[in-house]
Structure formats: structure tokens, C-alpha cells
Amino acid sequence: MIFIIMYISGDMILGAYLLGNMAALIVKGSRTERFRDKMTDVIKYMNKHDLGKQISKEIKGHVRLQYETSYNEASVLQDIPATFKAKISQKLYEPYIKEVPLFKGCSLPFIKQIAIKVQEELFLPGEVIIEEGNIADQLYIVCYGKLEDVERSENEAEKCVRTLEMYSSLNELSVLCNIPVPDTVCVAELSKLLRIDKQSLTDILEIHFADGRIILDNLLEGNQTRLRKKILESDLTHHVAKHESELALRLNFAVYSGDLYRVKRLVASGINPNNTDYDGRSPLHIAAIKGFADLVQFLLQKEARINATGKLLFAVLNNNGNTPLFEAIKNGHDVVVSMLVEAGAFLDMDNAGNCLCMAVAKGDIEFLKRVLDNGVNPNSRNYDLRTPLHIAAAEGLYSIAKLILEAGGSVSSKDRYVLSFTYSFIKPHK
The missing domain is CATH 2.60.120.10 (Jelly Rolls)
Known part of the structure; x- marks a missing residue:
């Protein structure tokens, strides 16, 4: 009986040892072993730092959940x-x-x-x-x-x-x-x-x-x-503004170079054709200044703002700057002027009097003709309440005075000195 008891006990121990080793070989390197080792390490860490029952329970639950659903991409898509x-x-x-x-x-x-x-x-x-x-x-x-x-x-x-x-x-x-x-x-x-x-x-x-x-x-x-x-003061806002400024410069440079292919690529990549540079100039401003009709046509197709104003240093149109139409007129690009007018561009000149009087003083009859043809009031006044006809009369500019009269200039306008244009004309040029 003693021999049989010892024999059976030894057999049970040997069987358990063999089964244990076989099970260890089966699970070695498997997901189950990794989970068991990870859970052991997590429990040791939580016990060491005394994290408390509630936190320990939540952590163990999360680790177990990750194990139960770990059939996902990490293993399936590995190769x-x-x-x-x-x-x-x-x-x-x-x-x-x-x-x-x-x-x-x-x-x-x-x-x-x-x-x-x-x-x-x-x-x-x-x-x-x-x-x-x-x-x-x-x-x-x-x-x-x-x-x-x-x-x-x-x-x-x-x-x-x-x-x-x-x-x-x-x-x-x-x-x-x-x-x-x-x-x-x-x-x-x-x-x-x-x-x-x-x-x-x-x-x-x-x-x-x-x-x-x-x-x-x-x-x-x-x-x-x-x-x-x-949000408006955040890094994202500054990041977006910086990017838009840099991209506007790149697009404006491409327009300035007349590179239609590059302009198309930049706009197709997501650059807004209405973004402006440090002077407030949009790509349409640059194209109008340079007289690139093909670029103007492309930008109009991309819904560029035709009456946007650029805050230029020497802007003479109004306090807000010059429009693309004004830039095209000023630089004598009649084809571009026609394209912009057909697209709905117009001259809305807050300080038209100053602009016209300066043009008369310079004798720029071509610019005057283009501006007047596009609907600017010939009786607009400058800071002295003088009209372009006052300046033309004072300087004896016959052809310019005739142009202004034909455009509807008034012969009875008076400046702040209460002098009619007739007196201004007769006295120095009698």
C-alpha cells in the first residue's frame, strides 16, 4: 500500500510536470503569455506605488479589454x-x-x-x-x-x-x-x-x-x-495666417512673372486666389498692373474678387487702396480694362477729385480719358474743392479742359477760395 501510494504520487507529480511543460511550450510567446506577463507587471507596479483599489480596478479592466480585443490590426496587418x-x-x-x-x-x-x-x-x-x-x-x-x-x-x-x-x-x-x-x-x-x-x-x-x-x-x-x-489668439490662428501670407507671396510672384502654368498649379494645390500680400495686393492686382490678360482671365474664372482694394503705399484712388481696374487703367492696359469691366468691375473713387487733379497737373490725358470713360465724375473735387477743370484752366491745358468739358465738366464750379474756373483761366492766361 505504501509503495502504491508513493508510486501514484510520483506519477502524479511527473504527469503534472510534463503537462505543465507542454502547456508552457504551447503558450510560449503567445498572446496569452504576453497578457499574463503584462498583467503581472501592472499589478506589481500598482502595488509598489499604492495606487488604490479604484485606480487599480480601472487599469486592470482596461488591460483585460485590450487583451480580449487584441485580434485587431496590430497582429493581423503586421506583414x-x-x-x-x-x-x-x-x-x-x-x-x-x-x-x-x-x-x-x-x-x-x-x-x-x-x-x-x-x-x-x-x-x-x-x-x-x-x-x-x-x-x-x-x-x-x-x-x-x-x-x-x-x-x-x-x-x-x-x-x-x-x-x-x-x-x-x-x-x-x-x-x-x-x-x-x-x-x-x-x-x-x-x-x-x-x-x-x-x-x-x-x-x-x-x-x-x-x-x-x-x-x-x-x-x-x-x-x-x-x-x-x-481661439483667435491661439497658435493655430498664427500658423494659418503665416501660411496664407507665405502662399500669397508665392502666388503673387508667379503672377508677376507671367507664369500661367505655375499659377494654375498653385491654385489647384489649394491656395486661395483672393489672399493678399503685405501690401494688400491680390494676384488680380498684379496681373492688372502687368497687363497679363491670360492670367486675368484665369483668375476671374477662379472667382477672384474684382473690386478688392490693395493697401498700397502710394495709393491714390481712395483711403483703402487701388482696385485691379484702376491699376489696369493707370498702366494703360485697355484689354484688361475691358475684361474687368465685362466681369462687373467698377471705379468707386472716394478721393476721385485728388486723383483727377493730380493727373491734370501731370498732363496725363490718356489716363484722364480712360478714367472718365469708366464713369468717374469729372466734377469731383480735391481738398481745396477744386475740380480737374480748375487745374486745367489755371495751367492753360486746352486739350485737357476740352476733354473734361466733353465728359460733363461744370463751368460754374467754385473752389474754397470762391474763384470760378473762368477767373482762374483768364487771369494767368489772358
Whole structure:
């Protein structure tokens, strides 16, 4: 009996040893072993730092959830080429990203790049995504589930101020504008979120610069007044303004060079043809100054603003600057003038009197003829209440005076010295 007991005990120990080793060989390097080792390390870490039961429970639940759903892309797509991974990501995530209000109106290439960069994450009910007052560096998009914006009052009571469901975005103000998160975001139901880090999003915006302005407008839309001011003072605003300024210079330089092919490429890449440079000049201003009819036609097709004013240093049209039509008239480009007028351009000259009187003083009859032909009032007055006819009479400019009279110039206008143009003409030129 003793021998049999010892024999059976030894057999059981040997069997257990063999089965244990076989099981270890089977699970060695497997997902189960990695999960077990990871959970052991997590438990040791939490015990070492005495994190408390609630935090420990949440962490272990999240690690277990990641293990149970770890059949995803990380392992399945490990050996698939990057091009196929990109196509799969676009197929899976593009429909969600298109519906996000933050990206409303953004270009399709931008949406595709976001879809390639996002990562899936699952969260259990009760988990906290971000706490109030922190600066986030991860932008989240809700695929499914339910999250809540929780606001804490002075007595530490929590109140749900907003529910976040499918297609909502989290931390956009904090990620894009470096603004602290206004509320704590908690998970109410099992949720799947797409995550993209701040650096990846910034890199994409560097390439698709035109979408930066769209995102900024979407951020401003519907936000509270106190947040609108912070958004307008944020790094994103300065970044967008800097890019637009640099791109406007590049486009204006291409127009100045008369390079229609390059202009088309720049506009096709997303540069707004209405952006202006440091002098407030749009590409249409430059094309009108240089008299490039083909460029003017192309810019008009791209809905360039025809009556935009450039804040030029020596602007003589009005206090706001010169329009493309005025620049074309001033530089004698009649073909461009005709194109602009047909497109609806007009001369609205606040200081037309000064402009006309200066032209008369210079004897520039061609400029006067073009301006008067485009509807400028020949009786416009300068700061001394003098009309162009006063100046022509005083200087004895017969041909110019005749031109002004034919355009409807008044012979009875008086300046602030109460001298009619007739007296001004007769006295020095009797």
C-alpha cells in the first residue's frame, strides 16, 4: 500500500510536470503569455506605488479589454505592405472622419491622411479620457459608444453638461489651440474611439495648408465668446495666417512673372486666389498692373474678387487702396480694362477729385480719358474743392479742359477760395 501510494504520487507529480511543460511550450510567446506577463507587471507596479483599489480596478479592466480585443490590426496587418494598410484604414475610418463637425468642408486628401494616421482605442464605462484643466496632445473621434462632459462645481459635485456620441470629437481646442480642457470627459458606455496625436495632425496640416483655415472656421463656429477670443489668439490662428501670407507671396510672384502654368498649379494645390500680400495686393492686382490678360482671365474664372482694394503705399484712388481696374487703367492696359469691366468691375473713387487733379497737373490725358470713360465724375473735387477743370484752366491745358468739358465738366464750379474756373483761366492766361 505504501509503495502504491508513493508510486501514484510520483506519477502524479511527473504527469503534472510534463503537462505543465507542454502547456508552457504551447503558450510560449503567445498572446496569452504576453497578457499574463503584462498583467503581472501592472499589478506589481500598482502595488509598489499604492495606487488604490479604484485606480487599480480601472487599469486592470482596461488591460483585460485590450487583451480580449487584441485580434485587431496590430497582429493581423503586421506583414501587409504599407500601401494596403493605408487602403484598409481609409476604408474603415474615412466614413467616421467625414462626419466629424471639426472637419466639415475639408478636402478629401486631408480626410484620407487623417484616416491613415488614426489608431483605434476601446474604453470601459467609468474611465476618464481627459481631466479638466489639462492640455491634451491627443485628438479623439467617437466611433460608437457614449461619453459625457462632466463639470465639477465648487462643492466637488459632478454635473453632466454635454453628451458625446458618434462622430463627436474630443480635445480639439486643447490640441489645436493649446487651451486647457474646460471639462472632464468620462466614458458612459463601452466606446470605441479613433486617436490621432498632435504632431501627426500638425504634419498633415503643413501639407494640406488650405484645410487649416477651414478647421479654424469650424472651431470658431458655435463656440462661446470667451473661447472665440482664445481661439483667435491661439497658435493655430498664427500658423494659418503665416501660411496664407507665405502662399500669397508665392502666388503673387508667379503672377508677376507671367507664369500661367505655375499659377494654375498653385491654385489647384489649394491656395486661395483672393489672399493678399503685405501690401494688400491680390494676384488680380498684379496681373492688372502687368497687363497679363491670360492670367486675368484665369483668375476671374477662379472667382477672384474684382473690386478688392490693395493697401498700397502710394495709393491714390481712395483711403483703402487701388482696385485691379484702376491699376489696369493707370498702366494703360485697355484689354484688361475691358475684361474687368465685362466681369462687373467698377471705379468707386472716394478721393476721385485728388486723383483727377493730380493727373491734370501731370498732363496725363490718356489716363484722364480712360478714367472718365469708366464713369468717374469729372466734377469731383480735391481738398481745396477744386475740380480737374480748375487745374486745367489755371495751367492753360486746352486739350485737357476740352476733354473734361466733353465728359460733363461744370463751368460754374467754385473752389474754397470762391474763384470760378473762368477767373482762374483768364487771369494767368489772358
